[in-house]
Amino acid sequence: MNSLLGKTAVITGASSGIGKAIARRLAGEGSHVFIAGRGVERLQEVARTIEDAGGKASIGAFDLNDHGALQAFVAEAARRTGRLDIMVNAAGVHHPGTIADGRTSAWQAMFETNVIAMLVGSQAAIRAMRETASKGHIVTISSYAGEGNAYHVYGATKAAANSVCRALRQELADEPIRTVTIMPGAVATNFGRHFPPEFVNGMFKSVGISTEFKKGDVLSDTMLEALQSHASAIFASPDDIAGAVLYAVTQPHDLSVSEILVGPRKSFPNAA
Template identity: 45%
Template sequence: MTTSNNLNDKTICITGASSGIGQAIAQHLGSSGAHVFMMGRNRSPMDESADLIRSAGGSADVATFDVADLEALSSWVASAAASTGRLDVMVNNAGFGDVGATIADGDPAMWKAMLETNVLALAVGCQAAIKAMRSTSSQGNIINISSVAALQRESGVYGATKHAVNCINSSLRKELQDEPIRVTSVMPGVFATNFTRNVDRTMVEGIAGMAGITELEFDDDSRLPQHQIDQIQQALAIGIGDVTHIANAVEYIILQPSELNIEEIVIRPQKSLLS
């Protein structure tokens, strides 16, 4: 049994496609011929990606909701599969972290939100994808975006959520080994995204300073404009990765022969700047 060696017409759902890693995956796969379904809370970046995908000949749909709304998440996946008659790939990417925060002084409300987003929604996203893949007899990939924090024992509550992601991933791989559904955990190191929106500002300013940027243009939600993210990445490329490399890795995972399951990938820039 083999899988097709291109992305043409594959139906791909991606959570957290409005920024960073998820947006790069959506743009890359959509521009390579897949029909991508994007979701996030912030609509305009996804509309921009959808325009780019359509002008490259692909198809894109955009939905806006909080991934912690588990019913909305399940019905979004089911309707993507119902409208195209298939679900080839589910990328559970939406997530955030408070890297650098301590447990002693941390905020339990932040921990609750991290658990709901990074763990609970990811598990429900997996379950919804399995149902959709089974009901449409699709040969599928579930790709869970974890972190190198899952490789460390001292990575705090954020790391605990990513340890949980890897546990869910390995458990699912075993559960599904007699079905045509493959399961992969992608563990990135440091990549240039808006992940920094929940990270201590002094740390972000320090990194920007190393890239020669003295004034950061944060918006009201602590996001940075793409041109500053790119500027930091390009100046510090040896330690801060370019998200297009993660998108390439995801394409590689999807296009492997169906009898081959890439269970885990650790992908990071050459130098470990923070992790």
């Protein structure tokens, strides 16, 4: 316990799913976590659970398309604590669908969040780590889909994220800043919020849970945990991914834990 005592971590996408589990895990190990997302009430709830468990959390509610807000949030974390040890780019979005029938706005949203915001967040973290002479880790939550298996336009954004991480790893090799890419398989989160309702409701129905999901809905943790426990062969839990992040950021600093593929033992049926 407390392997990260006194450290500072910024986590985007921390209002839900994988980012939330990472925030809780890093805070549980002693980090002051600066958690970002859009849903202010959900962020406050995450901060409350962290503080109730004796941890430290500060929140920032903004859209990652507001690059200035993201840069300011990262800088503020470093200014308030005098350091920045861990930056986790966990926010991401997936609009499923074929390229032939896709919408430009959906492609833009995916590239903006999954690639551009991840670049902006990583750059802000590098600057803060340099200014505070911190030994840091920049962790990006990519995906199995980034491995080049042609998974919708989303897969292209995650392949781009992987490529950015490889470039960063080279750029920073002579500095005390490591770059880590975590590529999860299917995880029971709100990631399906833009998926067709019949697909999401059918998935829950297949494990005996009745839902009335509509596009954009955010499901409760209780429902997601029930889905994961009924279908653990095809869904990992957010905390499984948090464990991989904790492993990567607690290794000796001269060691590069570059890429981790982590997921359930069976593959997930694709959404159309």
